[in-house]
Amino acid sequence: MSFLQEPKLSKYDRDPALASPLAAAVTTEDRETIAQVAAALKDRRMRLAFQPVVYAADPSIIGFFEGFIRLLNLRDQVIPARDFMGAVEQTELGREIDCAALRMGLMALQRNPQIRVSINLSARSVGYQPWIGILRKALRDHPRLGQNLILEINEASALQVPDVLAPFMADMRGHGIVFALDDFAAGMTSLRLLRDLRFEIAKIDGDLVKHVDTSGEAQVVVRAAIALAQEVGMYVTAEAVETEGEANWLLAEGVGCLQGYLFGPPTVTPDFRAFRHGRPSLSGAAG
Template sequence: MPCARCQTIPLSSDEPGNLLLTCAVRELMDKLTGFLEHQGLGGCVEDRVVRLPNTRLREFLVLVRDSGAFNRLEYQGISALRLDSGETLTFHAFTRARTLDRWLSLLDADALLDILEHRRFISWFQPILAADTGAVIGHEALLRGQRQDGSLMFPGEILSTAADNDLLFQVDRQARETALHSAAAQCLDGQLFINFIPTAIYDPAHCLQSTVGWAKNLGIAPDRIVFEVVETERVDDIEHLKRILDFYRTSGYRVALDDVGSGYASLNLLAQIRPDIIKVDMEIIRHIDTDPGRQTVFRALIGIARELDIQVLAEGIETPGELAHVVAEGADLLQGYLFARPAPEPPQPNGLEFWTKS
């Protein structure tokens, strides 16, 4: 059964329903009921809960925001829950309740909500090359969102907005689906690297069954897919991450750890989960041909990876000097603007003269 958490888009319904409001303290309840009376909304008050029948949540939130009647702390002290017409109040319904502060933040996230509701995520692709031959062995699917006006929303804004508004579950699910469908539409060969957010997954067997189903229906063999762990610095529950990666591996997929070397957390994860591939953080690759400190860190990562039988992907390569150094030090895979920038259609790589001259 699909997970309602991943598929429900807040504020997507503009139908009127029963809006329930409650406050942390009685003094705030008195102010709220006074505000509602002043606006001509009234409402029925019972056991410190205000019920506003036949109310559109979005319209109510805009009214509250534009009135300026409450401060930020008061927004945090008022909770709101919308029930569909005819829906009864259950304990489970409370999982949809948010403070006004959180609901108003969602209004500011309207662009992302619109992208989610109308499924306007797309994938751009960047090639990944074999370090020994320069051959393209696969592509990374990189998430983009299309706004109504056609402009793009990039991953930094998507993920930060999603994290601030409890939308990572919806974003992660649609992003995985988009990557698989886009790769199939482009008839891509080779490895497909797909990012995923481990904190957006409750139970691997349940939450990821859709991914397995999409890949199977699209004819993409599991051994072609590499799932990348992103936002490693936010991973607090390593055992949970292990369960996710075990599920992927049992299903025949490979896993990669992104941004290795960017902090203690990624190195700790490397030792504990032993991914199939590590992607060395681009901040280590930048100017590595002229920076002894970066060279030392990269050499150490290569050594650790060899001991653990892990492939090393050097990402963010931008200059011939960086390329020559990481290849000489033993990188297995390469990625970066030197070869190609991400594009809607998989681009042909540049910089291949490095191998023809070798």
Template sequence: MSKLISERNTDSLITTYKKDSMLSKLFEVFSITAEGSYVYLCNIKNDFSRWSKEAVDFFDLPNEYMYNAGAIWEEHIHPDDREQYRKDIDAIFSGSSNSHNMRYRAKARDGSYVLCSCRGLVFDDDDGIPTYFAGTITNHGYQSNIDAITNLKNIYSYFEEFSNSSMFGFTVSLFGISNFSDLNNIYGYEVGNHLLKVFSEYLENTFNNIDQIYRMEGTKFLILSKNYTIQDMNDLFEKMKEELRLGLSVDNLKLSLFIGGSCLYVSSKTVGAHTIYSCLKSSYYESINLKQGDFAIFEKDLDGNLNERLEQLNTIRDSIVKDFEGFFLCYQPIVDSKTEELVGVEALIRWKNDKYGLVPPIYFIPILEKDSSFSQLGDWIIHTALKEMKPLLEKYPNLEVNINLSYTQLEKKEFINTIEKIITQVNFPKKNLCLEITERCRLLDIDLLNNFTKSLRNEGIRFALDDFGTGFSSFSVLKNINVDIVKIDRAFIKNICDSNPDKIIVNSISKLCQEFNIDLCIEGVETNEIKEYLKQIYVTCFQGYLFSKPLTKEEFYNKYL
């Protein structure tokens, strides 16, 4: 933690710093010329520093002038990178090193981590005594606001401009080329880049009365307008679909394009840029994956109030970066199919606040999974679940804690290290952890999933294939990836006593698991009639309201400890 000094002492140090005209001039010159980098200058004797205002704004630091800035900055550095950073800074201040050069991840104001390169040197005062430590921090997350390929404003410009405005009452759409990767693989990188340029020009010509077009990630383009209605956007999208299927001319080639699109109307200035983009991406992937490229409009909630839902999602997203305010976990017991004794527990995320009450996860998880902040929430869920369930291991040494994974977590290269670190911090036995691969995770590359599960299974962590039977990839995953448990979705269970098709499906999965020597957990067991029917087939454990609803930590402790 940073040292505390009085405001008077801080003001005195600032005044002393400013009197050193050479240092002030040097700082100003380097701050102006170091585009994309931030300058820092520290007096080692009193551990007082000045940092670029751009760094203060981007990383939400307390002030340009800081006492014990190294410790303050350390709190912004990713936990996995702090130890090496601390060693480097301690070496500078102890006099055992006169240079600093390392890369680390640092948390920005919006809660996301950006990669930074930090370089610094120690130099002497007029008496030859090492006194000053100065250098630059290069923010690799910093980008020009113009996309180099299309010359359109880019994603950074979108977030910057939107965050600095109070604009509302507009339609915003997201369009993208769904078959771009195929074309890029066939014709090559240069043709792919030229295609993006030609497509961006096509959009500008199509939306010639538009307020702004941004190139976002990959092939996605965001279009913002105060003049076009959702119906206008839908009509133009249908026209674009037909034209682009006939082909777009690129480098003497006629390339047939397939597109996806989504749209929503923003009527409130309290909804942030990140929330809007997350909602658009959610509907965009629905357009690509579920609607065969049909236009997807971000729907209203059950009460028909779209504006309230957007504000609600914005509040939930902000809660992630506010130390997970309002989030908590509930735990649903998993019982042995024969003895009905407790053998496991599934951690389930919940969110609640005074304005919106308890919001079901189905309302925010599918949307926020597209958000850059979601992996932080996923890591918090793992840490909290292991910490809160650890006391039960003394009474139930074989208790298995099941935690759902998000595909945004799996996509991160450092996620395996993150899990290892959390387990070490909590001192939780690996054999008691089971990670659930959800339906959305199965959309990831099969090799990525295989490498991930293989690495952690070698450490003793178990894996469950959740929602088995839904979607199109369940059997493909089971064929290519070693899992320990299959969980049958409740959709096949609720009518099983009366539905012959459900009986055939469940019986077939049961025989398959028995042949593969895989545990079978059946969710959604809500009546004794369902339970007794399922006891006739191969099944290892049950989960459902017949045994218990999801319980808060306190309720779970009262029932099982």
């Protein structure tokens, strides 16, 4: 099955390549941005910003926090992810970004064992030894840590290396780790991918959520995405929720968790005390 959407490579608002006389200048600017990113990683000028993902039926209950990496330039300003993520996602620099995000997410869990955190990664990082080494060491040193960790993999990335993902996911589920399929329904949704990898959570792409309460076209696509996710046993969440109307429509359609600026922006100073137990079961995987 496929939805009538163009495939999207990532969640970072990537622009198509420019076919114009400005292309060379843009390429130079990209190189400068990538150099800033590499320097930020080397100098550890980075933070993890956390955004709450709340229970749709009771937004006062936080299901988990999603961690977003923030890389800083020499002026301590955030380098926008959309400016570099598309260019580095399939390179070693992309793997290093995933390592940094994972390391900071695991540290947050170690310091706050009462919370639950999701961390984004490219499926290619699963085969990157430094990344897998960070995860395995943390699980050895803190055996219960996996029960509060969610790993988010975007749909386009998962389609690239399903044969690598499948044994990794099976292994990590033994440690209690839950997997979320990010950007769900953004492009080509593979039934074989859903069958073979069996993600516990489907995160409906934010572009589809915008104005879903008033757009009949958006409602058709989102209803289909919800039905497909539920049919294969995935717990449904929606991202980029910005209005009460969107939130109410998604709740009525059976979405379990909501994420977006309506409930709080990503912040590097989260109040983890707001996390409460009694959170919804993510396909039986919640602690």
